[in-house]
Amino acid sequence: MNDLFLRACRGEAVERTPVWIMRQAGRYMAQYREVRKKHNFWTVCRTPELATMVTMQPIDRFGMDAAILFSDILVGLPAMGLDVDFNPGPQLENPVRTSADIDTLHRFDPLTDLGFVLDAIKSILKEIDGRIPLIGFGGAPLTLAAYMVEGGGSKNFMYLRGLLHEEPRSAKKLMSFLVDTQADYLNAQIDAGVQAIQIFDTWAGHMSRQLYREFVLEPMAQLIERVKRPGVPVIYFIRDAAHVLDLLSSIGADVISVDDKLTLSSVAEMIGPGPSLQGNLDSTVLLGSRKSIHEGVKRVLEDAPKDRGHIFNLSHGILPPTPEENAAYLVETVKRLSLVKET
Amino acid sequence: MNDLFLRACRGEAVERTPVWIMRQAGRYMAQYREVRKKHNFWTVCRTPELATMVTMQPIDRFGMDAAILFSDILVGLPAMGLDVDFNPGPQLENPVRTSADIDTLHRFDPLTDLGFVLDAIKSILKEIDGRIPLIGFGGAPLTLAAYMVEGGGSKNFMYLRGLLHEEPRSAKKLMSFLVDTQADYLNAQIDAGVQAIQIFDTWAGHMSRQLYREFVLEPMAQLIERVKRPGVPVIYFIRDAAHVLDLLSSIGADVISVDDKLTLSSVAEMIGPGPSLQGNLDSTVLLGSRKSIHEGVKRVLEDAPKDRGHIFNLSHGILPPTPEENAAYLVETVKRLSLVKET
Numbered sequence: 001m002n003d004l005f006l007r008a009c010r011g012e013a014v015e016r017t018p019v020w021i022m023r024q025a026g027r028y029m030a031q032y033r034e035v036r037k038k039h040n041f042w043t044v045c046r047t048p049e050l051a052t053m054v055t056m057q058p059i060d061r062f063g064m065d066a067a068i069l070f071s072d073i074l075v076g077l078p079a080m081g082l083d084v085d086f087n088p089g090p091q092l093e094n095p096v097r098t099s100a101d102i103d104t105l106h107r108f109d110p111l112t113d114l115g116f117v118l119d120a121i122k123s124i125l126k127e128i129d130g131r132i133p134l135i136g137f138g139g140a141p142l143t144l145a146a147y148m149v150e151g152g153g154s155k156n157f158m159y160l161r162g163l164l165h166e167e168p169r170s171a172k173k174l175m176s177f178l179v180d181t182q183a184d185y186l187n188a189q190i191d192a193g194v195q196a197i198q199i200f201d202t203w204a205g206h207m208s209r210q211l212y213r214e215f216v217l218e219p220m221a222q223l224i225e226r227v228k229r230p231g232v233p234v235i236y237f238i239r240d241a242a243h244v245l246d247l248l249s250s251i252g253a254d255v256i257s258v259d260d261k262l263t264l265s266s267v268a269e270m271i272g273p274g275p276s277l278q279g280n281l282d283s284t285v286l287l288g289s290r291k292s293i294h295e296g297v298k299r300v301l302e303d304a305p306k307d308r309g310h311i312f313n314l315s316h317g318i319l320p321p322t323p324e325e326n327a328a329y330l331v332e333t334v335k336r337l338s339l340v341k342e343t
Numbered sequence: 344m345n346d347l348f349l350r351a352c353r354g355e356a357v358e359r360t361p362v363w364i365m366r367q368a369g370r371y372m373a374q375y376r377e378v379r380k381k382h383n384f385w386t387v388c389r390t391p392e393l394a395t396m397v398t399m400q401p402i403d404r405f406g407m408d409a410a411i412l413f414s415d416i417l418v419g420l421p422a423m424g425l426d427v428d429f430n431p432g433p434q435l436e437n438p439v440r441t442s443a444d445i446d447t448l449h450r451f452d453p454l455t456d457l458g459f460v461l462d463a464i465k466s467i468l469k470e471i472d473g474r475i476p477l478i479g480f481g482g483a484p485l486t487l488a489a490y491m492v493e494g495g496g497s498k499n500f501m502y503l504r505g506l507l508h509e510e511p512r513s514a515k516k517l518m519s520f521l522v523d524t525q526a527d528y529l530n531a532q533i534d535a536g537v538q539a540i541q542i543f544d545t546w547a548g549h550m551s552r553q554l555y556r557e558f559v560l561e562p563m564a565q566l567i568e569r570v571k572r573p574g575v576p577v578i579y580f581i582r583d584a585a586h587v588l589d590l591l592s593s594i595g596a597d598v599i600s601v602d603d604k605l606t607l608s609s610v611a612e613m614i615g616p617g618p619s620l621q622g623n624l625d626s627t628v629l630l631g632s633r634k635s636i637h638e639g640v641k642r643v644l645e646d647a648p649k650d651r652g653h654i655f656n657l658s659h660g661i662l663p664p665t666p667e668e669n670a671a672y673l674v675e676t677v678k679r680l681s682l683v684k685e686t
Contacts, residue, residue, distance in 0.1 A: 158662060161627040165635050208603045208625065242586035243604045260551045261586045282551065284504040292508050319501060 002132050005066040008309035009196060009233035009255050011276050017301060017310055017338035018065035019331055020135075022237075023317035024058040025070045029324060031057045041086050045071050051120035052127050059132065061324070062331045066133050066196070067124065069189070071117055073139030073200050074147060076185055079108035082148065095151030097159060099170040107181055110188035121192040136194030138186050140201035140236075141178035141223065142216045148174075157206055164211055175219040183226040190232055197227055198235040198257065205240030212244045217251065224252040235278060239316060245270040260315035268305040276309030281330075283314045286322045290329055297333045312338070345475050348409040351652035352539060352576035352598050354619050360644060360653055360681035361408035362674055363478075365580075366660030367401040368413045372667060374400045384429050388414050394463035395470050402475065404667070405674045409476050409539070409654075412467065412532070414460055416482030416543050417490060419528055422451035425491065438494030440502060442513040450524055453531035464535040479537030481529050483544035483579075484521035484566065485559045491517075500549055507554055518562040526569040533575055540570055541578040541600065548583030555587045560594065567595040578621060582659060588613040603658035611648040619652030624673075626657045629665045633672055640676045655681070 004018035026032055032054050035044060044050045055070040077084045077092070081104060085091045096102060110118065124134055139147075147153070149160040164171045186197050204216050224234050236251060238244075239259035248256055249272045257278035258267050264277050285296040297312075304310040312334045318327065347361035369375055375397055378387060387393045398413040420427045420435070424447060428434045439445060453461065467477055482490075490496070492503040507514045529540050547559050567577050579594060581587075582602035591599055592615045600621035601610050607620050628639040640655075647653040655677045661670065 156627070156659070156662070158627050158630065158664075161625060162630050165625070165628055165639075166631040209605055209609075210603075240583055260553075262552055266552075282504060282508070284499070284501050285508055287501065287505050288509040296508075316499070319499070321501075 001130050002065055005133050005311060006195060006231075006233065008311045009235070009276055011309040014309070015339065017304070017312050017334055019312035019334040020064040020066040020068065021058070021318050021327065021330070022068075022314055024062070024064060024068065024327075025054045026318060027320040028318055028322040028327065029057055029061070031061070041072070041088075045075055046116045048116060048120040048123040051116075052123040055120075055124050056127055058327070059128070062328050063335075064132070064331060066135050067128060068135040068198070069117070069121060069124065069137060069194065071120070071137070073137070073144065073202075075117060076108065076110075076114060076138075076181065077144075077148070079113035080105045080181065089153045090147055092148065092151040095159065096145075096148040096174065097163070099167065099173065102170055102174045102177065105177055107177070107184070110185045114185065114188070118188055118192040121189060121194055125193045133195035134193070135196045135198055135235075136186065136189035136192075137198040137200060138182050138189075140199050140204060140216075141175045141182060141219045142204045142207065143200060143202045144178050144182070145171075145174050146203040146206075157203065161207075161211070164207075164215055168214070171215055175215060179219045179223045179226070182223055186223075186227040190227065190229055194232075196233045196235065198237055199223065199253075201236065201238045204238055205244070209243045209247075213247065217244075217247055221251050228252070237278075242270075246272075249274055255309070255311065257311075257313060258315075263303045264300065264310065265303050265305050268308065273307065276311065277304065278311040278313050280313070280315050283316050283319050283322075286314070286326045286330060287319060288326075290326075293326060293329055294333055294337075297330065297337055301334070301338050344473050345408055348476050348654060349538060349574075349576065351654045352578070352619055354652040357652070358682065360647070360655050360677055362655035362677040363407040363409040363411065364401070364661050364670065364673070365411075365657055367405070367407055367411065367670075368397045369661060370663040371661055371665040371670065372400055372404070374404070384415070384431075388418055389459045391459060391463040391466040394459075395466040398463075398467050399470055401670070402471070405671050406678075407475070407674060409478050410467065410471060411478040411541070412460070412464060412480060412537065414463070414480070416480070416487065416545075418460060419451065419453075419457060419481075419524065420487075420491070422456035423448045423524065432496045433490055435491065435494045438502065439488075439491040439517065440506070442510065442516070445513055445517045445520065448520055450520065450527070453528045457528065457531070461531055461535040464532060464537055468536045476538035477536070478539045478541055478578075479529065479532035479535075480541040480543060481525050481532075483542050483547060483559075484518045484525060484562045485547045485550065486543060486545045487521050487525070488514075488517055489546040489549075500546065504550070504554070507550075507558055511557070514558055518558060522562045522566045522569070525566055529566075529570045533570065533572055537575075539576045539578065541580055542566065542596075544579065544581045547581055548587070552586045552590075556590065560587075560590055564594050571595065580621075585613075589615075592617055598652070598654065600654075600656060601658075606646045607643065607653065608646050608648050611651065616650070619654065620647065621654040621656050623656070623658050626659050626662050626665075629657070629669045629673060630662060631669075633669075636669060636672055637676055640673065641680055644677070644681050 233254035235255040236253035237257040260282040576597035578598040579596035580600040603625040
């Protein structure tokens with residue numbers, strides 16, 4: 001097995017920097033768009049053969065060092081009793097706004113209620129056949145709470161912040177419920193065979209430092225504690241987070257994945273010794289010229305701190321208008337430049 | 344004149360903390376919604392009598408320590424040759440994407456092309472009759488560039504960042520054009536009589552530190568330099584900016600206005616000695632209980648550093664669903680608690 005990714009997560013020596021791309025199975029690929037012409041997003045998530053097909057498309061075409069399960073962080077919401085539609089952003093018919101709403105949520109059983117995810121994992125692992133690791137993933141409690149309380153995406157997270165300010169006990173009950181369900185869900189993914197876990201906290205950086213400390217840090221640390229297993233690294237993704245990065249040393253993640261607001265060397269300084277870093281080329285660079293991509297890759301590789309592991313990735317998901325040849329050039333350039341760097 | 348606001352901007356001693364609210368003339372007020380039933384947004388901006396009426400509504404009702412001109416940061420775009428519609432977010436028919444697009448932009452004359460703004464200022468000043476200061480304002484170059492290049496609001500500023508990465512010389516030409524036009528425009532506002540200027544850099548915090556250093560910091564410093572006059576403080580508003588706050592000591596603003604991501608004491612520490620601070624109560628607190636508002640105000644006042652001026656404000660614009668009585672309670676509470684604190 002090419003275990004560069006796993007070794008970098010653990011901070012071990014590597015011959016070159018491993019690379020994968022958030023949303024590497026996605027709309028920028030013609031093959032993916034073909035599949036989506038025939039099947040909607042939910043159907044692809046829920047059909048192991050289709051999830052396997054799209055998970056493997058970027059691996060076969062671009063040769064990333066890790067595959068990531070094709071799914072969505074909101075895939076468990078229906079199992080909690082919440083209906084979600086994608087058109088294309090997620091929309092919930094009944095947002096969770098009160099303590100009573102929170103009490104109606106089901107603590108589902110991943111084995112029975114999300115069996116299609118576990119079947120997809122097993123099917124993908126068969127297809128990968130031990131060549132590279134498979135990453136499982138889920139949403140962080142705060143980020144799931146954001147969708148559940150707002151009822152979809154949001155510009156200012158008015159309802160979520162309202163709940164945190166006005167009903168701190170209800171908010172903590174919701175976070176605690178989400179720690180439980182996500183621990184169950186991510187542990188089921190590990191039992192099904194994923195070799196690493198990424199927890200997406202896409203919206204946590206929109207909370208103030210005070211709210212992050214009061215409502216996010218401790219539940220996240222608990223969740224990570226509950227999914228940690230020997231040999232299965234946990235990656236915590238957060239963005240827009242310069243105001244809380246110094247708090248993350250205590251969160252327990254093996255890897256912190258960040259956006260491009262700060263260089264990886266500054267991030268390492270703020271977090272302190274310990275976790276490997278994942279990131280952080282600005283996704284929009286992939287819309288530009290080869291020259292810019294080359295320079296961007298070079299800058300990230302040179303800046304990545306040498307006292308810990310580094311997994312190359314973007315600042316956020318790859319953008320749908322990205323030309324496929326630029327994704328190919330990115331992977332190839334990371335592999336080439338990071339190898340040269342070591343010799 | 345109640346000059347608490349101006350003295351706090353200059354860092355002078357004050358008997359109590361001055362307070363105003365971003366978007367204090369706006370949709371949360373029934374009186375404002377009445378005006379907007381009859382006139383659209385552009386008409387209110389362009390009709391001095393209407394702009395005066397809505398500017399004064401919150402002053403008469405809530406007693407803020409400063410008025411702010413009712414207008415919009417995009418009001419100058421048509422004078423540059425760009426059509427803007429509000430439905431309700433701004434939409435441009437012809438976004439500015441290339442060097443050739445930038446060359447077609449007009450450097451307008453505020454006296455002739457934006458005379459309605461200057462007339463509104465004179466009309467408002469007559470109405471205020473020297474009781475409190477009037478704040479003029481405009482958009483920062485990067486934030487205006489964001490709207491112009493994206494063609495409206497944006498989630499990821501894909502086109503703007505694309506321009507910065509791929510066409511740095513064109514991007515700098517655009518920033519330089521915007522420094523020129525905004526310097527003309529803000530100086531015309533000062534000539535018309537505003538007693539302070541706020542420059543809104545709403546989107547600059549979405550740029551990485553590297554992009555901020557390369558494209559934002561120097562043009563902003565130039566713009567501030569060109570509008571600085573004795574006795575007319577310049578306020579620089581930026582949010583989501585923890586990754587660049589330490590750079591702002593050199594920007595030359597009398598006041599830095601920030602959101603609630605960090606406490607004012609942390610912000611002061613990052614910026615270093617010098618500018619007064621404006622902010623930074625989370626706007627969503629105003630949707631909640633009196634108890635939360637009271638606690639929030641108290642926390643901000645107690646935390647505000649004593650080595651510099653402080654103007655009380657929100658983290659961002661007041662939210663449309665805010666009950667008017669909560670705005671009243673906020674202003675009253677800031678006045679009461681900050682006075683008590685001094686004695």
